[in-house]
Amino acid sequence: MIAVCGANERIDLSVNTMKQWSMKTTGLLLLLVSLLSCQGSTSENEIKPTFSNVQESVYGSATIRPSESYFPQANRAGVIKEILVEQGDHVTEGQILFRIAATGVDTRLIDAQLNLSEAKDNFFGKDNALNTLQLELDTEFQQLKLDSINLLRQERLQAQNIGAQLDLDRARLTFESTKNRFRALQQKYTQTYQRLESAYRKALNKVENERSILQEYLVQAQMDGKIYEIFKDEGEVIHPQDKFAEIGSIDNYTLELDIDEVDITKIDLKDTAIISLEAYPEEVFMSVIRRIHPKKDERSQTFLVEASFIEKPPRVYNGLSGEANIIIAKRSNALTIPTEYLSGPNMVRTIDGDKMVSTGITNLNFVEIISGIDSATVLLKPDQE
Numbered sequence: 001m002i003a004v005c006g007a008n009e010r011i012d013l014s015v016n017t018m019k020q021w022s023m024k025t026t027g028l029l030l031l032l033v034s035l036l037s038c039q040g041s042t043s044e045n046e047i048k049p050t051f052s053n054v055q056e057s058v059y060g061s062a063t064i065r066p067s068e069s070y071f072p073q074a075n076r077a078g079v080i081k082e083i084l085v086e087q088g089d090h091v092t093e094g095q096i097l098f099r100i101a102a103t104g105v106d107t108r109l110i111d112a113q114l115n116l117s118e119a120k121d122n123f124f125g126k127d128n129a130l131n132t133l134q135l136e137l138d139t140e141f142q143q144l145k146l147d148s149i150n151l152l153r154q155e156r157l158q159a160q161n162i163g164a165q166l167d168l169d170r171a172r173l174t175f176e177s178t179k180n181r182f183r184a185l186q187q188k189y190t191q192t193y194q195r196l197e198s199a200y201r202k203a204l205n206k207v208e209n210e211r212s213i214l215q216e217y218l219v220q221a222q223m224d225g226k227i228y229e230i231f232k233d234e235g236e237v238i239h240p241q242d243k244f245a246e247i248g249s250i251d252n253y254t255l256e257l258d259i260d261e262v263d264i265t266k267i268d269l270k271d272t273a274i275i276s277l278e279a280y281p282e283e284v285f286m287s288v289i290r291r292i293h294p295k296k297d298e299r300s301q302t303f304l305v306e307a308s309f310i311e312k313p314p315r316v317y318n319g320l321s322g323e324a325n326i327i328i329a330k331r332s333n334a335l336t337i338p339t340e341y342l343s344g345p346n347m348v349r350t351i352d353g354d355k356m357v358s359t360g361i362t363n364l365n366f367v368e369i370i371s372g373i374d375s376a377t378v379l380l381k382p383d384q385e
Contacts, residue, residue, distance in 0.1 A: 045381045046351070049337045054368050055330035056361040058266055060257040060305065062275055062324040064316060066248025068223065072097055075216040077239045080232055087230050090250065091221040098232075098244065102217040109210040116203035123196040130196065133189045140182040147175040219244060226250045228318045253316050255287055255307040257324045261296055264303040266328045273307050277322035286310040289326065329361050335375060336366040343382035351378045 078100035085097050122128050154171040157163030230245045232238055255275060259267065267289060275285045291306040307324070339362065343349045348357055350373070357372030373379075 047337070047341065047379050049335050049369055049373060049375050049377060049379070051333050051375065052336050052366070053330070053332050054334050054336050054361050054363070054366050055327055056363050057274070057325040057327050058259060058263040060259045060263075060273075060302075060324045060326065062273075062277070062307075062322045063256045063258075064253050064277075064318065064320040065256050066225070066228070066250075066318055067252035067254045068225070069228075069246060069248030070222060071243040072219050072221065072245055072247060073243060074100060074219055074238045074240055076100060077237070078102070078217065080234050080236050080238055083230070083232075083234050085227055085230070085245075087227055089227045090225070091227060091247065092224050093221055095221045097219045097221055100217040100219075100238065102214055105210065105214050105217065109207070109214055112203065112206040112210045116200075116207045119196070119200040119203035123200040128196070129192050130189065133185060133192060137182070137185045137189060140178065140185055144175070144178045144182050147171070147178045151175045221247060223247065224250075248318065253309070253312070253318075254290075255309065255324070257305040257307060257326070258297075258300060258302040259305050259326075260302055264292070264305075267292060267305060267326055268328075271326050271328060273324045273326045275307075275309075275322055275324050277313065277320055279317075279320050279322075280313055283313070285313055287324075331361055331368060334361065334368045335370075336368055337379060339363075339365060339367050341379050341381060342367060346372075348373060349380045349382055351380060 081099045081101040083098045085091060085095075091097070123130070151168075151171040151174075154163050154168040158165065158168045225247045226249070228246045228248055232242070232244050238244065255273070257273065269289055269292065271289045273287045273289060275287050276283075277285070287307040287309050289305060290308050293304040293306075296303055305326075313320075337348070341348060342359075343354065346357055346359060348355055355372055355377075358370040360368035360370045362368070
């Protein structure tokens with residue numbers, strides 16, 4: 001019994017001793033870990049400047065648009081009678097896009113064409129008034145020649161004292177009368193010709209005018225391109241100021257970049273822009289700045305900048321969006337520090353206290369140090385003592 005009790009006591013003692021040793025060891029380990037953790041935290045906030053390649057860029061939102069585009073509009077107000085194209089269609093210059101109901105214009109054109117046909121027959125027809133007058137002129141001309149011959153004969157006889165004076169006077173009177181009738185017919189022919197020609201020209205102009213008016217109810221494409229969007233439906237009223245559709249170039253696209261006004265002065269033509277598109281999340285595309293619009297958009301407070309792809313994405317669509325980073329400066333083997341280690345404008349915190357520095361290229365992650373510290377300087381984060 002005693003031996004057993006003693007054994008139990010020895011076992012209890014051994015267990016208690018192990019528990020006390022375990023608690024002490026755990027406390028020491030926790031203290032050690034805590035000390036190491038504090039030391040690591042300090043070292044993580046102490047860095048030295050490094051030499052690296054750095055570049056500065058300007059951010060902008062990017063949208064892909066056709067290089068050329070326009071919005072067809074109607075010349076006259078009316079109801080859209082027929083739409084002859086669909087979104088996505090390729091169209092050619094002059095192709096009819098839609099028709100507007102031309103109330104009354106068709107009827108006026110038909111009347112004008114009938115008048116033109118009548119005027120044409122009166123002017124060029126086989127049985128027109130001019131042909132009748134021409135026959136009368138031909139007959140009168142023949143009569144005038146006969147009367148002229150008779151007058152000459154009577155004048156020769158009178159000269160030979162053979163003919164009678166009465167016959168000569170009668171021949172002269174007949175000749176003058178025929179000549180006057182011939183001249184009157186000539187004048188009538190000229191007046192009739194002018195009247196019929198004028199009527200024909202007026203009728204022709206009336207038809208052309210009605211056709212021109214009717215043509216204004218047809219809207220045609222002004223360029224070869226692709227229909228990207230149609231804004232109207234058949235039966236809908238359209239006015240001259242309304243946009244019917246958007247037509248743009250098929251294969252040529254432009255990047256439209258919206259740049260904040262605080263950054264616009266940093267950008268130059270031919271700068272490189274790195275484009276990332278939502279449709280291609282794992283890729284970037286290089287482009288070059290081609291145009292900087294001179295006026296600010298008052299609504300967005302941004303400037304429009306156009307860029308062209310150096311190498312286009314595999315498939316491009318009007319309206320694809322993304323981001324642009326326009327490289328405005330870059331330096332190789334520059335002394336840099338993380339931007340978060342700037343404690344203020346041109347100020348850093350070192351283990352020896354705050355120091356003034358001169359900075360160069362700056363981006364979201366790094367800033368170039370031109371002077372004030374070197375690669376051996378130990379820097380502290382601004383929130384660290």
